[in-house]
Amino acid sequence: xxxxxxxxxxxxxxxxxxxxxxxxxxxxxxxxxxxxxxxxxxxxxxxxxxxxxxxxxxxxxxxxxxxxxxxxxxxxxxxxxxxxxxxxxxxxxxxxxxxxxxxxxxxxxxxxxxxxxxxxxxxxxxxxxxxxxxxxxxxxxxxxxxxxxxxxxxxxxxxxxxxxxxxxxxxxxxxxxxxxxxxxxxxxxxxxxxxxxxxxxxxxxxxxxxxxxxxxxxxxxxxxxxxxxxxxxxxxxxxxxxxxxxxxxxxxxxxxxxxxxxxxxxxxxxxxxxxxxxxxxxxxxxxxxxxxxxxxxxxxxxxxxxxxxxxxxxxxxxxxxxxxxxxxxxxxxxxxxxxxxxxxxxxxxxxxxxxxxxxxxxxxxxxxxxxxxxxxxxxxxxxxxxxxxxxxxxxxxxxxxxxxxxxxxxxxxxxxxxxxxxxxxxxxxxxxxxxxxxxxxxxxxxxxxxxxxxxxxxxxxxxxxxxxxxxxxxxxxxxxxxxxxxxxxxxxxxxxxxxxxxxxxxxxxxxxxxxxxxxxxxxxxxxx
Numbered sequence: 001x002x003x004x005x006x007x008x009x010x011x012x013x014x015x016x017x018x019x020x021x022x023x024x025x026x027x028x029x030x031x032x033x034x035x036x037x038x039x040x041x042x043x044x045x046x047x048x049x050x051x052x053x054x055x056x057x058x059x060x061x062x063x064x065x066x067x068x069x070x071x072x073x074x075x076x077x078x079x080x081x082x083x084x085x086x087x088x089x090x091x092x093x094x095x096x097x098x099x100x101x102x103x104x105x106x107x108x109x110x111x112x113x114x115x116x117x118x119x120x121x122x123x124x125x126x127x128x129x130x131x132x133x134x135x136x137x138x139x140x141x142x143x144x145x146x147x148x149x150x151x152x153x154x155x156x157x158x159x160x161x162x163x164x165x166x167x168x169x170x171x172x173x174x175x176x177x178x179x180x181x182x183x184x185x186x187x188x189x190x191x192x193x194x195x196x197x198x199x200x201x202x203x204x205x206x207x208x209x210x211x212x213x214x215x216x217x218x219x220x221x222x223x224x225x226x227x228x229x230x231x232x233x234x235x236x237x238x239x240x241x242x243x244x245x246x247x248x249x250x251x252x253x254x255x256x257x258x259x260x261x262x263x264x265x266x267x268x269x270x271x272x273x274x275x276x277x278x279x280x281x282x283x284x285x286x287x288x289x290x291x292x293x294x295x296x297x298x299x300x301x302x303x304x305x306x307x308x309x310x311x312x313x314x315x316x317x318x319x320x321x322x323x324x325x326x327x328x329x330x331x332x333x334x335x336x337x338x339x340x341x342x343x344x345x346x347x348x349x350x351x352x353x354x355x356x357x358x359x360x361x362x363x364x365x366x367x368x369x370x371x372x373x374x375x376x377x378x379x380x381x382x383x384x385x386x387x388x389x390x391x392x393x394x395x396x397x398x399x400x401x402x403x404x405x406x407x408x409x410x411x412x413x414x415x416x417x418x419x420x421x422x423x424x425x426x427x428x429x430x431x432x433x434x435x436x437x438x439x440x441x442x443x444x445x446x447x448x449x450x451x452x453x454x455x456x457x458x459x460x461x462x463x464x465x466x467x468x469x470x471x472x473x474x475x476x477x478x479x480x481x482x483x484x485x486x487x488x489x490x491x492x493x494x495x496x497x498x499x500x501x502x503x504x505x506x507x508x509x510x511x512x513x514x515x516x517x518x519x520x521x522x523x524x525x526x527x528x
Contacts, residue, residue, distance in 0.1 A: 031055040037121040045125035046095035057085035058107035061114055062255035065090055068178045070099015098125030102178045110274060114252045118179040192248030198241030199282060201517050206234030206289045207360045208398010216425045218300045218347040226409055227402050228293040231356060235289030238363055242282040278370035281362045288359025297346040364391050385443045392436035397513045399426055404510040407503045419502045420489040427482055467519035474512035477505045
C-alpha cells in the first residue's frame with residue numbers, strides 16, 4: 001500500500017510537469033529550415049529578394065512576413081510567392097539597400113498550428129538616408145553646443161559623427177526588439193494548449209464512459225445514472241475547450257490582437273480552414289454528448305445482456321481457466337452457483353441515446369482534420385490510425401476513470417463494492433483497448449518521426465517517451481489487478497483488505513492516465 005501511494009504521488013508530480021510543458025507555446029509539425037540570405041550573413045546589395053524554406057507546407061498567417069530595413073523602416077514584401085508551400089520567395093521594389101536587415105515571419109501548418117521566428121543579416125551598401133531623423137535625448141543639445149562653440153568644419157564633422165553613432169545605437173536596439181517574437185502570440189498559444197488538453201480530456205472521458213455504461217456497468221440505478229452524468233459533463237468540457245481553443249487560434253492568426261475576436265472575418269478565416277472542420281465536429285459532438293444521454297434503464301436478470309454475460313465469462317476464463325462458482329453460467333444461460341446479479345440491478349439501454357453516441361463518433365472523427373493526420377504520412381492511413389488510437393485510448397482511459405468513480409461512490413455510501421463483477425467485465429474491454437492503443441501508437445510514432453533519433457532530439461519524441469513511461473505505469477496497475485487481485489477476489493470477493501487494495505490500484509491507474517492525457521495534449525501540438 002505504501003508503494004502504491006508513492007507511485008500515485010510520483011504520477012501527480014508528472015502531471016504537474018506535463019501541465020507546465022503543455023502551457024509552453026506549442027510548435028507545429030512544420031518548422032523553419034533555412035533562409036537566403038542566412039541568419040548572420042553579409043551580402044552585397046541592393047537586394048531585391050529573400051527566400052525562406054520550411055520543413056513542411058506553410059502559409060502566412062497573422063503578421064505574415066515583415067522586414068525592418070537598414071534605415072529602420074518597417075516594410076512588407078511587394079510580392080510573396082511559393083511553388084510548393086515549402087519555399088517562400090519575398091520580393092521587394094525598391095530593393096533593400098545597405099545596413100542591418102531584420103526578417104520576422106509567422107506561418108501556419110496545414111493543421112492550423114502557427115509558428116513564428118526571425119533572423120537578420122547585413123547588406124554591404126550605403127544605407128539609405130532615413131526620411132526622419134530622431135536624435136536621442138541629450139545628443140542634439142550636445143551637437144548644437146559643439147557647433148556653436150567650435151569654429152571650423154572639422155568640429156562640425158566631429159559633432160555629426162557623435163550624432164550618427166548614437167543613432168546607430170538606437171537602431172540596433174530597435175532591431176533587437178523587432179527580432180523578439182516571444183510576444184504577442186505566446187499568451188494565446190499557451191491558452192490554446194490548455195484548451196486543447198481540456199478538449200482531449202472531455203473526448204476520452206465521454207467516449208470511455210459511454211462504452212463503460214453500455215458494455216460493463218450494471219448495478220443500482222444511481223450507479224448507472226452517475227456514469228451517464230459524467231458523459232454529460234464530458235460533453236460540456238469538450239464544448240468549453242473547443243470554444244477557448246478557437247478563440248486562441250483566432251488571436252494567434254491575428255498576430256496576438258485580441259480585438260480579432262470581434263471580427264467575423266477573422267473568425268470566418270479560421271473556421272474556413274481544415275482546423276475549422278475539426279472545431280465544427282467537436283462543437284456538434286460536445287453538444288450531443290451534453291444533452292444526448294437518456295436515462296433509460298432496464299432491470300437486469302441472468303438472461304439479459306448476453307454481450308456483458310459473455311464478457312464476464314471470457315474475463316473469468318482468462319484468469320482461472322474455468323468459471324468461478326458465482327459466475328458459472330449454466331446451459332440455459334442462468335447461474336449454476338450464486339447469482340451474478342444482485343436484486344435491483346439495472347443496465348443502460350444505449351439504443352435510446354443515439355444522439356450521444358453520434359456525438360461521441362463526431363468528437364473522435366474530428367481527429368481526421370487536426371494534428372498528425374493533415375501533416376504527416378498518407379492522409380487516409382494516418383487518419384485511420386489516429387482515430388483508432390484515440391477511440392481505443394478513450395475506451396481504456398474513460399473506462400478506468402469510471403471504474404474508479406463507481407468504486408469510490410459505492411465506498412462512500414457504505415455499499416458493497418462488488419469489485420470482482422466489475423473487474424471481470426472490464427478486463428476484456430480494457431485488454432482489447434490496450435492492444436489497439438499500443439499498435440496504433442507505434443504506427444503513429446513511425447509515421448511522425450523521420451528517424452529513431454527523433455525520440456531524444458525533438459520535443460515530440462521526448463514527450464512521447466514520458467507518455468510511454470506513464471502508460472507503462474497504468475498498464476502495470478491493470479496487470480497487477482488482472483493477475484493478482486482478481487484471482488484473490490474470486491476466492492474471497494468481499495475481503496475488505498482486497499477490495500480496498502483493488503480500489504487503490506484502480507485509482508492509481510486513473511491518476512497515471514490523467515498524466516497520459518496531459519502528455520497527449522502536448523504531443524498534438526509539439527514539433528516532430
